[in-house]
Amino acid sequence: MVILTCMGTHTKSPWFVGVPHDGPKECALYAFPHAGAGVTTVRPLCVELSGAFDAFAVRLPGRESRLEEPAETVMADLADKLAGELLHHADGRPVVLYGHCAGSTIAYEVARRLGPARVRALVVSSNPAPGSVRREPTFALPRPEFLGQVVADGYLPAQLLGNEELLDIVEPALRADYELVETHELELYERGGADPVAVPTVAVYGSDDHTVERAQLEAWSALTTGPFRVVSLPGGNDLPTSRPADLAAAIGEAVAALA
Template sequence: MGTNTKSRWFVGASHEGLKECALYAFPHAGAGVTTVRQLCVELGDAYDAFGVRLPGRESRLEDPVETVMSELADKLAGELTRHAQGRPVVLFGHCAGSAVAYEVARRLDPGRVRALVVSSHPAPGSLRREPTWGLPRPDFLRQVVTDGYLPSQLLANEELLDIVEPALRADYRLVEEYELALYEAGHVDPVEVPTVAVFGRDDHTVEPGQIDAWSALTTGPFRVVSLPGGHDLPSSRPAELAAAVREALADGA
């Protein structure tokens, strides 16, 4: 992947020419842009598509991790506004990345956000989940495996876990504390943008009702799209996911 503008936050899929609209893909907890790379490639015919690289992973492994949603979303909104160079944007978030994308959308001018697309994640504030980010390593990583973020066979690779665990814990804390606060407040501010909520029909980590609950988080058009497959649609079904995104946005969500 390469970029047409320099940024440590965004890594773009290779493409020719400057597209009218830019798309930013927020990966799941603990992940880097490699997990959304193929989706960005698939969408490169319609958008300048960029994966979002948070601190503490890949080439930003030494950067301090972010654990406070409001602070991260403020930074991302500013970086994204500069990076998009005045173009309208589509924000795509997968799993925990959906919550980050939603908070960034709240901070942008609604007229600049063509759509918010969320994938495989309950609507923030729609359910209570006890925090797991502070659990001892074995318990925490078992939860990560259950949530679909880490293959179980990697639990025996201590060297790799030493690398990936800090970003995973940071992202879990980021989203768990944020969503618990929303649930306890009993109110979530909607965004004024078209929203598409996508899930895999074989995904056992999220219920259809939790996907439908995203409708309360937007005052714009809302659509639910179900696809064949499980939880990790950007990696397992990138072509089908890209086609669903293009179709939904072409129809105005």
């Protein structure tokens, strides 16, 4: 009889949520969701990846079971905390970091801190390379303008804009994540771009995603001194939830090829 376990490590952390799998794997994968989101948006992907990795969704403060905790708005502080938590949680194993949309920037900053000795690969999806595009911050705009930008970015369905009760719940985490990423990426842009990391990197995008251009994914090549590739998949901006099996296969194949 196979005993399913949700943890391949000896430690537990409020930052990481695993999925059932058939025993510990040699490598752990950590999935960072998009702005304002919790683990539910990357859980289908983690399930698909659990055959090859110990897959964990990253849960940031200010959402789901951590709703009462203050959200992080300073990238350096958050990345430092995540790197320390992840290093302990992975229990000495190599890791793959995956980030979707704004989660890509967080995953990249964690990869910078852990380095190639720990990070086997960085996989990003549906997000321009940090510091490659100038965008004025929108996190402090009034609700209609701010949420309009969130919809345009693909983080919120337009049909939810009339649900004030739901918006009261999701808006604080969205604003915090927008402040976190927008201020950081503007700083990177104004100083001339982000620093490269010696970690193999894969950039994935949906062929029907109108929120990002292929050239913006190719710009990730400047952020690594290791192997790099761009992968296009059928679908739009919501690959982890709409195409989890396709995305998982692409991640597995790309990581194997880069290794």
